[in-house]
Amino acid sequence: MCAKKSGSFEDLAVVGADIGKDTFHLVGFDRAGQLFMRKQINRLALNATFEQLPRCIVGMEAYLSAHFVSRTRRGMGFEPRIIPAINVKPFNKGQSEEEKKTIQ
Numbered sequence: 001m002c003a004k005k006s007g008s009f010e011d012l013a014v015v016g017a018d019i020g021k022d023t024f025h026l027v028g029f030d031r032a033g034q035l036f037m038r039k040q041i042n043r044l045a046l047n048a049t050f051e052q053l054p055r056c057i058v059g060m061e062a063y064l065s066a067h068f069v070s071r072t073r074r075g076m077g078f079e080p081r082i083i084p085a086i087n088v089k090p091f092n093k094g095q096s097e098e099e100k101k102t103i104q
Helices: 043-052 066-075 085-091 097-103
Strands: 012-019 023-030 035-042 057-061 079-083
Touching: 012 066, 023 043, 035 043, 043 066, 057 066, 066 079, 079 085
Parallel strands: 012 057, 057 079
Antiparallel strands: 012 023, 023 035
């Protein structure tokens, strides 16, 4: 896990989940909107990863498995929000120069 901000997981307010076929990308933000964590997990580790996180809002793009993932997160106590794909595209900005330096 690549934590961008120090603090406890209780500060986590929102998790964005990019659902793929085999790997999922999770990005977490605190209540101030600051990047808190960034993590890449495989499909089998999804439940175990979410069990470690505090209950918060989980946003994900709507497509084939989003409703299934949403129902399982709701059963775990999270508040899932499915975003229509047409509304997700404007947020695809790519990595900023600062993020590229951090990764290298």
